[in-house]
Amino acid sequence: MKSWKWMQALVLSLIVVMLVTACGKSSESTESGGSAEGSAVTITLLNSKGEIQSQLEEAAKAFKEDNPNITMEIIPVPAGQSPFEKASALYASGNPATITMLDTGDVEKFKDRILDLSGEKWMADAVDRSTALTTFDGKNYAFPLAIEGYGFIYNKTVVDQAVGGTFDPATINTTGALEELFKKIEASGKAPLIVSPMDWSLGAHYLPLAYAGQSADTAAVAQFVTDLKAGKVDLAGNIVFNGLLDTFDLMAKYNIDKASPLSGTYERGPEVLGKGEVGIWFQGNWAWPQISSFDTASGQYGFLPVPVSNNADDFGNTQISSAVSKRLVLDKEKNTAEQQAAAKKFLEWMVYSDKGQDFLVNKANIIPAFKNITLEAKDPLAKSISDYIAKGKTQDSMSTLPADHWAKVGASMQKYLAGAADRTVLTKEIQEYWKSVK
Incomplete structure (x- = not known):
C-alpha cells in the first residue's frame, strides 16, 4: 500500500513539473511576440499602397527569415475603395487586420481601437513633425511609413x-x-504631357494644392479649411484656387488624351512617360516602380512644382508638395497580445534591420520618415523629392482631408476636365461639398 501511495505522489510531482514548465514557455512565447520555438503566430497587414503589393509580400518573406515563427499575410485594399472604407468593413465583420495602412487623416477615427505606440523605440528616430498629426492627448497612434511628394514628373x-x-x-x-x-x-514632336483622370489623383492630389497653397503657415491653411466648412470662403474670388485651375486648363489643352480626357488609366501614364512619348506627367514619387519598367531615359527624371501664378515669388510656384502620406496602426480589439507583439517587431524590423531598410528604400522606393536610415535612394523621383526637402522647398500636403473628399470632389474635377462642367459649376460643387462636411 505504501509503495502504491509513493508511486501516486511521484506521478503527481511529475505532472506539476510539466505544467510549470509549459506555463513558463507559454509566458516566454507571449512576451517575445511569438518568436519562441513552437509558438507560431500569424499576423495580417492591410495594404492601401497598391503599387508596392508585391514588394510587401517579399518583405513578409524576408521578415519571416529573421523571425521564423511569425507569418505575415498582406491583404490589398481593392482598387477604387479607400483604406478607411476597407478597414471599417473589416472591423464591422469582427476581423480587423493586425496592421492597417491608413491615410493620415483616418488615424483619429480609429484611435479608440488601435494601440498607443508612444513608447516604441523608433519614436526617438522619427523625423521632425512626422507623428504630430497622429498624436492625440499626448499619445501617438501611428507609425509614419512613407514621406511622399508629387508634382509634374518630367522625362x-x-x-x-x-x-x-x-x-x-x-x-x-x-x-x-x-x-x-x-x-x-x-514643337519637338512629342506630346507635352498626360493627365491621369482618376478621381484620387484629381481630388486627393491636384485640387488640394489650392488649399495648401494659401499660405506657408500651416495654421493659416488649417484655418482656411475651417472657413471652407463654415461657408466663409468665396472660392470664385480666391486667387490661388483660380490660379491652380488656370494651370489645370493648360494641362487639359496640352493633354495627349485631350480628345477623350476621361479614357486614361493610371497604367498608361508611366508607359508613355517612360517610353518618351510625353514629356511630363502629374503624379507622385510612388510611381517610379511603374515608370522604371518602361524607362528609356536611363533613369533621368525629376519633379517640377505646379505653378499657380506668373509671379515667381508666390508661394507654391517653387515648392513641391510632400508629407508623411501613409501610416501603420495596430489593432487592439481583436488581435491577441502575441499578434500585437509580432506586429511591433515588424515595425522595428523595417527601421533597424538591414533587410527592412532595404525594403523601404530600394525595393518599395519609399522615402523613410526616420533619421537613422541613411541609405541613399536609387530612385530618381525619391532623390528629387529629397533634394526639394533639403533645400526647404516644400509645401505640406493636405494629409487630413475628409475620407470622401477625393471621391466626391474628384468626380467634380473629372466633369470639369471632360468639359461637362464649367468653372462656375465646379466651384459651386466644391463649396457645397465642404459645407456638407460634418
Whole structure:
C-alpha cells in the first residue's frame, strides 16, 4: 500500500513539473511576440499602397527569415475603395487586420481601437513633425511609413531635346514658363504631357494644392479649411484656387488624351512617360516602380512644382508638395497580445534591420520618415523629392482631408476636365461639398 501511495505522489510531482514548465514557455512565447520555438503566430497587414503589393509580400518573406515563427499575410485594399472604407468593413465583420495602412487623416477615427505606440523605440528616430498629426492627448497612434511628394514628373531626355540643351527645372516657376515648356515639347514632336483622370489623383492630389497653397503657415491653411466648412470662403474670388485651375486648363489643352480626357488609366501614364512619348506627367514619387519598367531615359527624371501664378515669388510656384502620406496602426480589439507583439517587431524590423531598410528604400522606393536610415535612394523621383526637402522647398500636403473628399470632389474635377462642367459649376460643387462636411 505504501509503495502504491509513493508511486501516486511521484506521478503527481511529475505532472506539476510539466505544467510549470509549459506555463513558463507559454509566458516566454507571449512576451517575445511569438518568436519562441513552437509558438507560431500569424499576423495580417492591410495594404492601401497598391503599387508596392508585391514588394510587401517579399518583405513578409524576408521578415519571416529573421523571425521564423511569425507569418505575415498582406491583404490589398481593392482598387477604387479607400483604406478607411476597407478597414471599417473589416472591423464591422469582427476581423480587423493586425496592421492597417491608413491615410493620415483616418488615424483619429480609429484611435479608440488601435494601440498607443508612444513608447516604441523608433519614436526617438522619427523625423521632425512626422507623428504630430497622429498624436492625440499626448499619445501617438501611428507609425509614419512613407514621406511622399508629387508634382509634374518630367522625362529629362524629352525636355532636354525640347529646349535644345540641358534642361534646368528651376526655370519653370510660373504658369507662363510652364506653357512655354509645353509648347517646346510639342514643337519637338512629342506630346507635352498626360493627365491621369482618376478621381484620387484629381481630388486627393491636384485640387488640394489650392488649399495648401494659401499660405506657408500651416495654421493659416488649417484655418482656411475651417472657413471652407463654415461657408466663409468665396472660392470664385480666391486667387490661388483660380490660379491652380488656370494651370489645370493648360494641362487639359496640352493633354495627349485631350480628345477623350476621361479614357486614361493610371497604367498608361508611366508607359508613355517612360517610353518618351510625353514629356511630363502629374503624379507622385510612388510611381517610379511603374515608370522604371518602361524607362528609356536611363533613369533621368525629376519633379517640377505646379505653378499657380506668373509671379515667381508666390508661394507654391517653387515648392513641391510632400508629407508623411501613409501610416501603420495596430489593432487592439481583436488581435491577441502575441499578434500585437509580432506586429511591433515588424515595425522595428523595417527601421533597424538591414533587410527592412532595404525594403523601404530600394525595393518599395519609399522615402523613410526616420533619421537613422541613411541609405541613399536609387530612385530618381525619391532623390528629387529629397533634394526639394533639403533645400526647404516644400509645401505640406493636405494629409487630413475628409475620407470622401477625393471621391466626391474628384468626380467634380473629372466633369470639369471632360468639359461637362464649367468653372462656375465646379466651384459651386466644391463649396457645397465642404459645407456638407460634418
